[in-house]
Each structure stands twice: as C-alpha cells, then as structure tokens.
Amino acid sequence: MTAVLEIEGLRKTYRSRRRGVRHALDGFDMLVEQGQVHGFLGPNGSGKTTTLRTLLGLIKPNGGRMALLGREVPAALPEVAGAVGAIVESPQFFPHFTAQDTLSLLAGAGGVPQQRVAEVLELVGLRDRAGDRVKSYSLGMKQRLAVASALLKNPRLLILDEPANGLDPGGIREMRALMRNLAESGMTVVLSSHILGEVQLICDSVTIISLGRRVAAGPVAQVLAQHAGNGLRVRLEAATDLPLAAEALSRAGAEITTNDDHLMVYGVEQPAWVSRTLAAQNLYVSELAPVTADLESVFLDLTATAPVPGQHRQVDESALVGGSDPQANGSGGTPGSWGA
Numbered sequence: 001m002t003a004v005l006e007i008e009g010l011r012k013t014y015r016s017r018r019r020g021v022r023h024a025l026d027g028f029d030m031l032v033e034q035g036q037v038h039g040f041l042g043p044n045g046s047g048k049t050t051t052l053r054t055l056l057g058l059i060k061p062n063g064g065r066m067a068l069l070g071r072e073v074p075a076a077l078p079e080v081a082g083a084v085g086a087i088v089e090s091p092q093f094f095p096h097f098t099a100q101d102t103l104s105l106l107a108g109a110g111g112v113p114q115q116r117v118a119e120v121l122e123l124v125g126l127r128d129r130a131g132d133r134v135k136s137y138s139l140g141m142k143q144r145l146a147v148a149s150a151l152l153k154n155p156r157l158l159i160l161d162e163p164a165n166g167l168d169p170g171g172i173r174e175m176r177a178l179m180r181n182l183a184e185s186g187m188t189v190v191l192s193s194h195i196l197g198e199v200q201l202i203c204d205s206v207t208i209i210s211l212g213r214r215v216a217a218g219p220v221a222q223v224l225a226q227h228a229g230n231g232l233r234v235r236l237e238a239a240t241d242l243p244l245a246a247e248a249l250s251r252a253g254a255e256i257t258t259n260d261d262h263l264m265v266y267g268v269e270q271p272a273w274v275s276r277t278l279a280a281q282n283l284y285v286s287e288l289a290p291v292t293a294d295l296e297s298v299f300l301d302l303t304a305t306a307p308v309p310g311q312h313r314q315v316d317e318s319a320l321v322g323g324s325d326p327q328a329n330g331s332g333g334t335p336g337s338w339g340a
C-alpha cells in the first residue's frame, strides 16, 4: 500500500490577544493509503481545519513533518499541487454565472482542456443543470459544483472539509455515491466530518482527532472492534432479580452496567458463560444479545464529548493554555485572526 498523505508530530500553536495561546495541533499523526475514502473525524475545535490548511500550505506549522503523494510538503507543494484537489473553505461562485461558465473559466485559468468541463459535470451529476445560473442552485448543487471545480485537474488526492455540511438526507446520499465513485476510479478521498453515521457508511478508514492529537486510526471495522467495548445485553425472566444477577456476574469477574430492565455485561468471551453463571444461582436468562457499538459511541467515548450529567463543558476549553496574554500574538495579526 502506498501512503498518499502522511503527517507526523504536527504542531500548531495559535497566539492571539483575545484568546491567548492555543495548541490547536499537539503532535498530530495521520496516514492515508492510496485509493481509500478516509474519514477525518473530530469534534468542533479539535484541529481538523487547521490540519487541512497546514497540509495545503495555507498555515505555517510550528513543528512536525508532512508529505503528500510521497513528497515532503510544504517544500514540494508547487510540484504536487497539480495532483491535489481541495475544498477547505466553501468556494464563492459568481451567482449570475452558470455551472458551465464557472467551470470553463476555472479550466481556462488552470490550463485544463475545456473537454474536462463536461466530464466533471457528468461526474458530479450536474450535466442537466449546467446551463442554469448558480444562484438558482440548492446548497447540495453548489457543493457538487465545488467538488467539480476541485476535480477539474483530475487530482490523485481529493481533500474535502465537511462536504456534507448543510445538505439534506438526499444531498448527503448523492455526495456519498459521488465519493465512492471517485474512490473506485482510483482517487484517494479525505473528508473531514462530524456526521458519524455517514462516515461509517462511506469511509474505508478513519483518523479520529481530539484536542489536536490522534486518538484512533485505521480501517473503520478495526477502530470499531478495538474501541467499541462490545457487550452483551442480558434480560432475566424476573426483572426484580437483576441486582442479584449483577452481583453474581461481577463477583465472577465480568464488568456490569445496570439498566431498568436489563444488564450490560462486558469482558466476557463466551455468552454461554453468562447463562451458566446465572443458572448456578437459579437465575434464568430470557434474552442474551450481543450489542455492537457504532462509530458515534466510539467517537464520543474517545473524544470525551459524550454529555456528562450535571457537567457543561466546551469541547475545546481544555486546549486553552494559560490566560489571555497581550504580548502573545507573535503573528501581529488582529485578535482571533489566523496566526500563521
């Protein structure tokens, strides 16, 4: 397998008068293999956009190394840029232009043959509306036009920041089909998202980032298997016996969480062990079912964004280091500006 995107120990610290010093990336690692649809997941403020902007040379990192298509960046960006398509911020299109005009203009400016315009319109499913003005487009169609513009140069790697943002379920489904088609044609697609169900459906592999660090990575199935904490749901003939059953199972070495009408049992290799242990206490199982966690629960668990009763916490609060330091803005930019 060839690595198309490699990041090792990436660090980025923002310094602003208003918000103080912030370690947006704190030794972040990421690896994407060729031909995959790779999900880049993380809660708000975890460092996804900073990573993508840094990769594309829009922000200067404070440390670490990055490579795109086997070449070290930012040094080799001029050579690899032609093979990387990216939408990191929603591109603005002239509302009075049609999709055809927009893409023709971009193709002309980028030295791309005009016949490619028809190809990308076909690919993103905009062929029939190519003659309509952009201002008449739905958000989903504008997103597809954005993807079309990134596809003009037939990139080997396509990087999309939140491509399904604001799309309705139909639009999300179309975007999913588009990503899969592109990957099948050999393109590598990296998409950042917090629509977890979507990522689980569409992606071959994922990187999960929290507070500027990688907390999990690998094929989706592997990440789920390693972190899901899969358990067994156990119901008894008499629900009033649940406390007794919980005690018996935990005495025998299992981890138990109790619910109103069932127990969740963890750390057990054979389900039969549960029924045997309980039957030995004259407790009889009426249901014994494996419960597989989904990416959403793994994500919430790993990134500690699961709501905790009685606690209110902003996701990126703990990324703030020290207080507001009026001298700290090394970039000399305005408060809250990109401190590259």
Ligand SMILES: Nc1ncnc2c1ncn2[C@@H]1O[C@H](COP(=O)(O)OP(=O)(O)OP(=O)(O)O)[C@@H](O)[C@H]1O
Pocket (backbone or CB within 6 Å): 014, 015, 016, 019, 022, 023, 024, 042, 043, 044, 045, 046, 047, 048, 049, 050, 051, 316, 319, 336, 337, 338, 339
């Ligand atoms: N220009 C900036 N100046 C100061 N801090 C910044 C700046 N841009 C981002 N940050 C901070 O860096 C951290 C990472 O932000 P980033 O935008 O990379 O996160 P994200 O994962 O893309 O979030 P979202 O999902 O909300 O887009 C956050 O704490 C954010 O507040």
